[in-house]
Amino acid sequence: MVEYIRRDVERGLIDEYVIYMNTDDDQNSDRAYGYSLAERYDWVTVQERPERHPGPKQRSTGYFYRSATDANTVYLRxxxxxxxxxxxxxxxxxxxxxxxxxxxxxxxxTWNNAIVSWYAQKAGVIPETLGRLGAEPFCMDPMGWANGQFAVDIHHLLLDKIETGRVEDLYLYQDFPIKPGTQFSVSCFASLGTLYATLPHGPGVLVPDEEEHWHTVHQPTVTGQPNILxxxxxxxxxxxxxxxxxVLASDVLDRYRALAEKVNG
Known part of the structure; x- marks a missing residue:
């Protein structure tokens, strides 16, 4: 991913890349890699989590938003x-x-996201011959979330389009409001600092504290303001x-790596 971030920093589209360290004590190589990027690039910052959530490790990612309260900033997660x-x-x-x-x-x-795959299949972008998703969009759809061969197949579909310069074939060409209360995997989204600056429990304090639930279920339900795909x-x-x-047993990661190595010449 960093090669794509570097490309867009150099194009003036991204100001700062924050690596949020939500790591276990034995993840030494991951931590070393993150800090090495900060040493190499002046636009990379490493941020340690302020505390460890007592529950599952992924719950600690919600603490990041305590530092995401600049009203003039668009945050990309x-x-x-x-x-x-x-x-x-x-x-x-x-x-x-x-x-x-x-x-x-x-x-x-977000390619390989069950709800995105559902909309893409309805739009005819992902053919049903690769696997048919359920009747309604669901973030843990058995095909779109849990089926490894389906993931490999749709990655191959995208990789073939990238390699032939035809990624736009996979665009949905419209925006979809997501019904408030619909859980959605938060792999990539844009939010405003104003969303977090004036929260009732303090700036950037998510209640409930699990970031996916807060962004996709709680906050849209409370405010009536949907997420938009x-x-x-x-x-x-x-x-x-x-x-x-x-997916690990396939050639998918090697093909993505080869593409990333060409991004910046």
Missing amino acids: FDDDIVYIHESAIENLVGKRLEMPHATAIFAT IGNALVSHYTFFPQRAI
């Missing part, structure tokens, strides 16, 4: 296994965020844990 960012994705994602300030968050077309900001998410063994 990426999972650490985003493996591709289309050259128009950041500009389109931020542009839509600024056009629609009252939406809770603006979500990218936009169709022309395409990024790719590598894998969910039920898919992991099959």
Whole structure:
């Protein structure tokens, strides 16, 4: 991912890349890599989590928003296994965020996201021959979230389009309001600092504290302001844990790595 971030920093689209360290004590190589990027690039900052959540480790990611309260900043949240960012994705994602300030968050077309796959299949972008998703969008759809072969197949679909310069074939070409209360995997979205600056429990204090639930279920339900999935900001998410063994055994990561190595010449 860092090669794509570097590209967009150099294009003037991104000001700062914050690596949020939500790591276990034995993740020495991960920590060393993050800090090495901060040493190499002046636009990379490493931020340690302020505390460890007593529950599952992923609950600690919600603490990041205590530092995301600048009213003049658009924050882009990426999972650490985003493996591709289309050259128009950041500009389109931020542009839509600024056009629609009252939406809770603006979500990218995140490849290998079950709800995105559902909309893409309805639009004819992902053929049913690769696997049919359920009747309604569901973030843990058995096909879109848990099926490793489906993940490999849709990654191959995207990789083939990238390699032939035809990624726009996979655009949805419209925006979809997500019904408030619909859980949505938060692999990539844009939000405004104003969303967090004046929260009732303190600036950036999410209650409930789990970031996915707060952004996709709690806050849209409380405010009535939906999340918006936009169709022309395409990024790719590598894998969910039920898919992991099959995806890891494929050539998917090697192909993404080869593409990333060419991004900056």
